[in-house]
Amino acid sequence: MATLLYITAHPHDERQSFSMAAGKAFIESYRESNSDDEVIHLDLYTENIPHIDTDVFSGWGKLRSGTAFDELSAEEKSKVGRLSELVEQFISADKYVFVTPLWNFSFPPVMKAYIDSICVAGKTFKYTEQGPVGLLTEKKALHIQARGGIYSEGPAAEMEMGHRYLSIIMQFFGIPSFEGIFVEGHNQYPDRASEIKEKAIQEAKERAQSF
Numbered sequence: 001m002a003t004l005l006y007i008t009a010h011p012h013d014e015r016q017s018f019s020m021a022a023g024k025a026f027i028e029s030y031r032e033s034n035s036d037d038e039v040i041h042l043d044l045y046t047e048n049i050p051h052i053d054t055d056v057f058s059g060w061g062k063l064r065s066g067t068a069f070d071e072l073s074a075e076e077k078s079k080v081g082r083l084s085e086l087v088e089q090f091i092s093a094d095k096y097v098f099v100t101p102l103w104n105f106s107f108p109p110v111m112k113a114y115i116d117s118i119c120v121a122g123k124t125f126k127y128t129e130q131g132p133v134g135l136l137t138e139k140k141a142l143h144i145q146a147r148g149g150i151y152s153e154g155p156a157a158e159m160e161m162g163h164r165y166l167s168i169i170m171q172f173f174g175i176p177s178f179e180g181i182f183v184e185g186h187n188q189y190p191d192r193a194s195e196i197k198e199k200a201i202q203e204a205k206e207r208a209q210s211f
């Protein structure tokens with residue numbers, strides 16, 4: 001039995017969002033073909049995802065100098081404890097499906113806060129004399145992203161920094177397989193919007209069966 005962590009960074013659900021619609025289709029199809037697997041939904045817009053702030057830095061500093069966790073301030077305990085829960089949840093999953101919209105060439109800010117919570121030396125990567133090495137070499141990941149323009153080819157391709165950034169993080173963690181499903185061009189070609197959305201939903205359903 002595998003555990004799939006379904007990480008969504010979107011304030012809307014599948015009724016308003018193209019990426020969430022493709023994500024929902026993917027997960028439903030995945031559940032049908034993998035009924036023994038556990039799917040955990042981490043909704044970054046409703047869950048507590050602490051930012052790395054002065055409480056976090058002072059909490060980490062105290063722990064490093066030998067203070068017991070119970071002796072941290074209430075704020076330090078709550079934020080440092082939650083960050084540690086998030087990375088433990090991440091490393092205990094086997095597969096990851098991320099859903100994000102493309103906003104200003106990248107993903108919503110809560111996604112960056114989440115990435116900051118899971119980039120932890122000794123958990124997702126380690127330092128060696130040859131440089132950092134990823135520790136998640138047995139996992140696989142997929143990113144579903146809706147974007148109003150076309151980025152898979154043409155002049156805008158190099159301006160896309162959401163999928164590209166996530167791809168670098170997955171590589172950094174040593175994850176050997178990182179795929180993408182893109183719903184794209186529906187703002188650029190509004191008359192084709194429903195066709196583009198339906199095609200992506202169909203692709204998501206099919207790809208879920210072999211993920």
Ligand SMILES: Cc1cc2nc3c(=O)[nH]c(=O)nc-3n(C[C@H](O)[C@H](O)[C@H](O)COP(=O)(O)O)c2cc1C
Pocket residue numbers: 010016017018019020100101102103104105106146147148149150187
């Ligand atoms: C704040 C914001 C920023 C956006 N920035 C871009 C962008 O940089 N490039 C683009 O092609 N579309 C951009 N769009 C359009 C979205 O990518 C498009 O509407 C997409 O469908 C959003 O995903 P969703 O349908 O899951 O909400 C932006 C939309 C919003 C609301």
